[in-house]
Amino acid sequence: MPTPQAGKRLLIVHYSQTNQLTRAVDALLAPLRNQQDIELVEARITPRTPYRFPWRFLDFLDVFPESVYMDPPEIAPPNFDPDEHFDLIILAYQVWFLSPSLPMTGFLHSESARVLRGKPVITLIACRNMWLTAQAKMVATLAKRGAYVLDNIVLVDSAPAWSTFITTPRWLLTGRKEAFWKIFPSAGVSAQDIADTARFGRALRNALPSLPAQPKQALLQGLAAARVDPRYIASERIGHRSFLLWGRLLRALGPPHSTVRRFVLVLYAFFLALMIMTVVPITLFFAILLRPFVGERLKTAARHLEGPSGSNADRCTEYL
Ligand SMILES: Cc1cc2nc3c(=O)[nH]c(=O)nc-3n(C[C@H](O)[C@H](O)[C@H](O)COP(=O)(O)O)c2cc1C
Numbered sequence: 001m002p003t004p005q006a007g008k009r010l011l012i013v014h015y016s017q018t019n020q021l022t023r024a025v026d027a028l029l030a031p032l033r034n035q036q037d038i039e040l041v042e043a044r045i046t047p048r049t050p051y052r053f054p055w056r057f058l059d060f061l062d063v064f065p066e067s068v069y070m071d072p073p074e075i076a077p078p079n080f081d082p083d084e085h086f087d088l089i090i091l092a093y094q095v096w097f098l099s100p101s102l103p104m105t106g107f108l109h110s111e112s113a114r115v116l117r118g119k120p121v122i123t124l125i126a127c128r129n130m131w132l133t134a135q136a137k138m139v140a141t142l143a144k145r146g147a148y149v150l151d152n153i154v155l156v157d158s159a160p161a162w163s164t165f166i167t168t169p170r171w172l173l174t175g176r177k178e179a180f181w182k183i184f185p186s187a188g189v190s191a192q193d194i195a196d197t198a199r200f201g202r203a204l205r206n207a208l209p210s211l212p213a214q215p216k217q218a219l220l221q222g223l224a225a226a227r228v229d230p231r232y233i234a235s236e237r238i239g240h241r242s243f244l245l246w247g248r249l250l251r252a253l254g255p256p257h258s259t260v261r262r263f264v265l266v267l268y269a270f271f272l273a274l275m276i277m278t279v280v281p282i283t284l285f286f287a288i289l290l291r292p293f294v295g296e297r298l299k300t301a302a303r304h305l306e307g308p309s310g311s312n313a314d315r316c317t318e319y320l
Contacts (some may be wrong), residue, residue: 007037008208011080011115014092014124015045015103017053018171020188021126024155024197025092028124031201038208041086043078045103054175061265062256065247067096068240070137072109082115087211089119089147095127095134098240100141108141116147120215123149124197126189128168129156132233132305133240151218151309153200154226155189165276199223199319218308222315228305230298234283242275 012029016022025042032038052059066073093104100108107113121142125131131154139149157164163184171177171187179186200220207219246268254261287298303310 007035007039008087008211009039009041009085010088010090010208011041011043011086012090012092013043013045013078013104013107014090015047015101015107016092016094017051018177018188020194021092021094021124023194024124024126024189025090027194027197028090028153028201028204030198031205032208035205038205041080043080045078045107046076047103047106048074048076051102053172055172057173057269058262058265060172061269062262063102064097064243064265064268065250066256067099067102067105068243068247069251070099070105070109070141071251073102073106075103075106075110077110078107078112080112080115082112084115086115086119088122088150088208089116090122090124091138092124092126093134093138095125095131097243098130098133098236100134100138108138108145113145116142116145118214119147120150121147122151122153122220124153124155126155126194127157128164129161130232130236130239131156132228132236135305149308150215151220152226152307153197153220153309155193155197157188158190158193159185159187161280196320199316200225202319203315218310220309222312223309223319224311224313224316225309226306227311228302230295230302231284231287233298233301233305234287235280238279238283239275246271 010032012025014021014025016025029040029042032040051063065071091104091107094101096102099105123135123138125135127134135152135154142149157168159167164187167177167184167187177187200223203220203223211219250261250264250268253264291298
């Protein structure tokens with residue numbers, strides 16, 4: 001496509017193992033394609049050492065310390081010139097262990113990340129349902145690169161949390177995501193939610209022509225971009241703190257794939273399962289018990305975490 005003269009240039013950087021996030025990116029970009037005044041540059045992140053899918057159990061656990069500490073893996077140089085100008089950058093990433101996935105971390109720490117300097121960024125997340133800490137880490141990392149988050153779009157598995165505790169690991173470890181035993185729904189973000197991501201592309205198509213050089217006002221408000229359930233804020237905080245402790249221990253034991261580290265990872269797996277089965281229900285129980293006292297504070301915290309795009313759905317009918 002020729003470079004538009006007075007048009008806008010968008011860079012989209014993404015990675016996906018199962019194509020879930022790629023489908024969301026495609027839905028978002030569909031309304032922006034073949035527009036005279038919009039140029040899209042798409043870059044897929046390619047880790048030098050690929051992450052195998054479906055995961056082997058120990059390989060899955062073994063990426064945990066580096067994910068949490070955001071130790072960047074090496075990636076192949078993406079297919080764009082980091083010194084070119086882009087008006088807006090979309091970073092589409094998934095969450096690994098409450099942190100941006102390692103391929104995205106690899107990009108954020110690569111030479112190519114200098115493309116971000118001074119740029120507004122729209123983050124697009126597709127994950128199970130725990131993304132708050134990952135996005136806080138993303139915002140902090142982008143700030144270090146001189147960029148800022150203009151909007152944040154979040155797609156999650158809308159099935160009940162108790163079922164996704166089973167369906168997500170089953171999907172990641174076997175590749176099977178279909179519904180089973182009549183009680184477990186299929187894993188991942190629903191096809192409808194992915195298709196509806198097009199609403200953000202339509203809103204962007206309208207907003208882009210008048211986009212100022214360094215926009216400060218979110219473009220995607222009123223489109224139900226990000227919803228936070230106040231009940232899960234505490235579990236994420238507790239979970240991440242314990243990840244930092246175990247992560248430090250495991251990193252100290254050796255590099256990825258080393259034998260001692262793998263042995264302790266098995267112990268850690270039991271701890272993790274125990275934590276998921278206890279901490280989440282316990283914090284949920286206390287959240288219900290304490291709701292009359294801290295309910296309003298949690299709601300305010302949730303509204304803040306939903307920013308900058310928010311959960312308001314006022315403009316959805318216009319764009320769906
Ligand atoms: C190693 C690993 C850790 C994950 N940790 C989380 C997590 O902490 N929170 C979450 O909501 N989803 C988590 N997920 C699910 C992913 O965010 C994502 O939904 C899934 O891997 C499919 O993404 P993809 O096909 O686009 O790569 C994890 C997945 C993997 C592979």
